[in-house]
Ligand code: ATP
């Protein structure tokens with residue numbers, strides 16, 4: 001993409017009320033736009049990052065058997081009353097709206113109820129199970145405090161997966177697989193070394209649920225980490241009994257701030273029972289389906305990446321989620337040199353390399369400052385000076401390492 005065509009600008013400052021680094025840098029670099037407190041729109045650069053994160057999630061969830069769906073956000077009161085989750089006293093972050101005829105609707109904050117209702121139309125016998133269905137869809141939550149930038153938004157994307165199994169044993173097999181898939185996802189997003197499988201409160205159907213907590217001071221959670229075993233306990237469930245049952249020692253744990261980037265939960269029959277999701281087993285008997293739910297917030301992952309990977313000049317994207325692979329910056333003034341820079345750009349494109357090409361009529365200082373802020377991992381600089389040497393200057397955003405590389409290296413063979 002030619003930067004002269006990119007409609008977004010960069011900014012020196014961010015709004016005064018944005019206290020987190022993720023919001024400040026993403027706003028200044030033009031990745032997102034702030035609409036209201038906790039309400040953000042994604043602009044071209046931001047959407048590219050978000051889509052890369054979603055695609056990593058999609059690939060790993062498809063690998064463990066997930067089938068993608070896309071449910072409506074409009075929710076019926078009648079359905080949610082069946083599980084006692086309609087009332088604002090029970091769920092305090094509902095957004096609700098109404099039809100012209102005054103029928104009240106909810107805007108989805110999660111999707112256990114509607115998806116379980118859908119499954120009633122499709123699951124009849126043990127032969128129809130197990131099923132793993134997921135979506136990457138908007139969720140609405142009337143969050144009381146929305147001070148963490150895109151890490152806690154009032155409207156945000158969620159990858160929500162739901163498992164439907166015949167037995168507790170079958171459920172647990174998938175639950176274990178999902179843990180592996182989650183760790184792979186965070187690893188691929190560049191958060192592998194900071195993300196811990198964390199024991200947290202489980203509810204009625206299992207002793208624990210599991211959160212995936214990424215260490216950062218921008219996080220709202222406190223966890224106790226065993227760095228050798230690579231697991232952690234959420235402060236919510238931290239006590240001597242829990243430590244013993246997990247074989248963890250107080251002396252080996254470090255208290256850390258962290259953000260929950262994902263979680264997995266055993267639901268048992270909490271939703272299938274009141275909604276009547278049953279199947280006929282091998283012996284012709286009616287059984288209730290065992291469920292689990294598995295969430296990840298792609299926007300929260302993106303915000304967390306910015307919190308971890310930045311310096312005083314801007315963002316430093318990990319390669320796999322960067323908006324572009326290469327930032328090609330032309331400092332050429334002379335028409336002939338400009339043509340050569342264009343040629344390099346066209347050749348990179350031909351090789352399917354994602355390039356942001358700074359072909360703007362701007363000063364070198366402006367271009368470098370913007371490039372540092374936007375944070376594409378590799379920068380190619382072309383100027384009359386480098387062209388004289390038949391070279392391009394290659395700079396690594398993270399290490400700052402600079403080397404001259406011959407132009408012929410960038411041209412595909414033939
Ligand atoms: P939290 O404890 O942070 O409020 P939660 O436990 O309510 O989150 P879930 O309902 O399980 O979260 O949602 C699944 C995932 O969706 C979370 O792990 C997180 O990554 C993401 N998520 C939840 N709330 C938000 C939000 N307000 N903004 C962005 N992402 C969110």
Ligand code: MG
Nearest residue numbers: 200211260263
């Ligand atoms: Mg939580």
